[in-house]
Amino acid sequence: MFSIKTLPGILLILLIGTSCSQQKKYAGSENEIVFSGSASPHHIKHNIVVDSAMKLVILPGTELIFYDTARIIIQGSIHIMGDEGNPVILRPALADSQWGGIKLLRPDDSCIFEG
Secondary structure (H helix, E strand, O other): OEEEEEEOOEEEEEEOOOOOOOEEOOOOOOOEEEEOHHHOOEEEOOEEEEOOOOEEEEOOOOEEEEOOOOEEEEOOEEEEEOOOOOOEEEEEOOOOOOOOEEEEOOOOOOOEEEO
16 A cells, blocks of 8 residues: 655655565764755665654755665654755655655654655
8 A cells, every 4th residue: 555645845655564674774964864866866775764863854856766665764853855846756666666655753843844
């Protein structure tokens, strides 16, 4: 089962009901993990785990391509900053495949999805 939700500047394809046996922590600056459009597309083969002291920032024009059941797991905060001219795109690697979506475990009060 899947749902597609579009907001101005953000295209989210969230797939429910998948599991992942391998997780990888991505490092960034001291307390932020940043994905930019200038380095897109980003190929995500393992979970992105954002712990409670971290913030995941996805800048306008960024495309994240997820393999298998890789997902974003948020225990801290997430800020997706797409806009009409530069949307953020999150999608599975293969059109007919699934990815793990975004899981908000213990999100703080600064989880923002904006267009």
